[in-house]
Structure formats: C-alpha cells, structure tokens
Amino acid sequence: MDLRITSCNNFFKLKGILNKNNVESFRLEFQEAFRKFDSLTISVEGLESVDRFGVNALADLHTESLKINKQLSIVGLGCKELYDHFKSFEAA
Numbered sequence: 001m002d003l004r005i006t007s008c009n010n011f012f013k014l015k016g017i018l019n020k021n022n023v024e025s026f027r028l029e030f031q032e033a034f035r036k037f038d039s040l041t042i043s044v045e046g047l048e049s050v051d052r053f054g055v056n057a058l059a060d061l062h063t064e065s066l067k068i069n070k071q072l073s074i075v076g077l078g079c080k081e082l083y084d085h086f087k088s089f090e091a092a
Contacts, residue, residue: 004016004046010036011040012030014046015047018058019051023054026054027061034070039072040070040071040072041075042074043076044058045077
C-alpha cells in the first residue's frame with residue numbers, strides 16, 4: 001500500500017507506507033500545510049511501515065516546526081520503526 005494523507009483542517013491522517021518512494025510528496029504536503037496553519041496534528045496510527053527516509057522526514061518536519069515557530073503534534077502509536085526512533089532520542 002502506498003501512502004495516503006487525508007486531512008480535515010489542520011488534522012492529518014497518514015495511512016499506508018512512508019518510504020523513500022513517497023517521502024518527497026510527504027514533505028511537499030506538509031510544507032504547504034505549514035503555510036496555511038499555525039498548528040498541525042498528524043496521526044500516524046494508520047502507518048503500516050516507515051523506512052529510514054520516512055523517519056527522517058518526520059524528524060525534519062519537527063525541526064522545521066521549531067524553526068518557523070509552528071506547533072506540531074504527532075499522535076498515535078503508528079508502526080514500530082517510528083516508535084523506536086523517537087524512543088531512542090528520549091533515552092539519550
């Protein structure tokens with residue numbers, strides 16, 4: 001399954017697989033969202049898999065939100081790869 005992004009105002013749901021093949025469209029989608037909204041919420045509950053490119057894209061999105069003073073919330077457990085990546089930063 002490819003990545004599907006659905007939204008209602010500033011709440012976005014990710015479903016499918018976030019990987020090297022679709023990470024650029026993911027980045028473009030959220031660059032546009034940052035232009036429209038001061039705060040974003042992204043649900044990763046529907047993600048089945050995320051490769052290292054997808055994890056980096058989410059981490060970069062967080063960094064970008066801090067740089068441009070926008071609020072970003074990532075909610076849901078999502079897939080194990082994503083959880084493990086952010087859990088390792090919390091422990092460090």
